[in-house]
Amino acid sequence: GQYIDQPTEMTATEGAIVQINCTYQTSGFNGLFWYQQHAGEAPTFLSYNVLDGLEEKGRFSSFLSRSKGYSYLLLKELQMKDSASYLCASFRDDKIIFGKGTRLHILP
Amino acid sequence: DVKVTQSSRYLVKRTGEKVFLECVQDMDHENMFWYRQDPGLGLRLIYFSYDVKMKEKGDIPEGYSVSREKKERFSLILESASTNQTSMYLCASSLGDNNEQFFGPGTRLTVL
Numbered sequence: 757g758q759y760i761d762q763p764t765e766m767t768a769t770e771g772a773i774v775q776i777n778c779t780y781q782t783s784g785f786n787g788l789f790w791y792q793q794h795a796g797e798a799p800t801f802l803s804y805n806v807l808d809g810l811e812e813k814g815r816f817s818s819f820l821s822r823s824k825g826y827s828y829l830l831l832k833e834l835q836m837k838d839s840a841s842y843l844c845a846s847f848r849d850d851k852i853i854f855g856k857g858t859r860l861h862i863l864p
Numbered sequence: 865d866v867k868v869t870q871s872s873r874y875l876v877k878r879t880g881e882k883v884f885l886e887c888v889q890d891m892d893h894e895n896m897f898w899y900r901q902d903p904g905l906g907l908r909l910i911y912f913s914y915d916v917k918m919k920e921k922g923d924i925p926e927g928y929s930v931s932r933e934k935k936e937r938f939s940l941i942l943e944s945a946s947t948n949q950t951s952m953y954l955c956a957s958s959l960g961d962n963n964e965q966f967f968g969p970g971t972r973l974t975v976l
Contacts (some may be wrong), residue, residue, distance in 0.1 A: 787962055798954060799907070799965035806962075843907065845963050851922075854899075856906035 760846050760855040767861045773832050776858045778844035782825040789845040790818050790829045791856065799843055802829070836862050867891070868968035876909065876974045883942040885971050887955030895958045896938035897965065898922075898930060900951040913938055945975045963975055 760780040767773040780788065787806040791799035792860060805811060805820035817830040829842055841857040871886035897912040899922075909922030909932040915952065919930050927949060931939045938957075942949055952972050956965040 789964065800967070801964035803962060804962070837910075843925055845907075851909070853909075853964070854907040857902065862885055 757850070759853050762842075762844050762855040762858045764856070765772055765859045765861065767857040767863060768831075769863050770834055770836060772831065772834050774834060774860065776844075776860065777827045777855050778827045778829075778855060779856075780807045780825050780827070780844070780853075781848070782822065784849035785822065785846060786816075787847040788820055788827045789847065789852065790827075791845065792862070793840040793843060795840070798860075802842075808863075831860075834862055836864065837864055844853060867953060868966050869959055869967065870953075870968040870971050872971050873969060874972050874974075875891045876976065877942075877945050878976055881945050881975075883912075884947050885940040885942075885953055885973070887938045887940070887957075887968055889938075889957040889966070890935055890936065891957070891959075892935065892965075893957035893959050893966075894935075895965075896932065897956040897958075898928075898938065898940045899954045899956065900924070900952055901970075902951050908941065910957060935959075946976065947971075947975050949973065 762778045768795040789804050792798040803818040810819045815832045819828045839862045841859045843857045845854045868889045875894050894907040898910045899907045901907050913919045913932045929941045936963045958965045
């Protein structure tokens with residue numbers, strides 16, 4: 757089955773809040789990364805969660821529940837520049853496994 | 865600032881050619897990675913290296929090989945390019961296993 761899963765596409769409105777979910781296999785799990793990738797560009801690091809709970813970094817927050825194999829990335833006060841793909845990646849058994857990414861469309 | 869550079873942004877090769885993709889990082893990182901990224905398939909790990917002269921297979925190593933003769937340089941080699949290797953190739957480096965990866969700008973390879 758899928759080691760890591762996230763929605764393919766999401767749409768939200770400028771100024772709103774959006775939550776991008778990610779589920780992963782819990783065996784051998786060590787931590788969960790989130791990356792942002794604008795079209796035609798390389799991924800850039802957003803966050804890394806090891807412990808349960810919410811970590812906030814400005815308009816972006818990332819949550820982890822190790823027991824449930826679940827994470828989400830929360831984006832507040834959406835701006836047009838937040839239109840991008842968001843990749844979750846599981847650090848598992850000494851390897852990083854990327855999800856297929858969620859393409860986020862922001863409407864004015 | 866960490867900088868990861870790749871030898872070409874765009875490359876066009878013919879079927880059967882040998883192709884070299886080079887990646888250089890300037891932050892003395894131990895780990896280096898090669899991925900390919902295709903629509904609908906996401907980032908897939910081809911090979912990675914934890915140290916000079918060491919290499920490990922990723923999820924899709926078939927048709928590829930790598931070389932790491934110096935710490936800062938990690939090369940991806942396509943021994944005999946095929947059309948199904950047309951893709952975006954991304955190199956990355958990290959300080960340790962659970963540290964963030966820094967990506968290069970990518971090489972878009974087209975095999976005709």
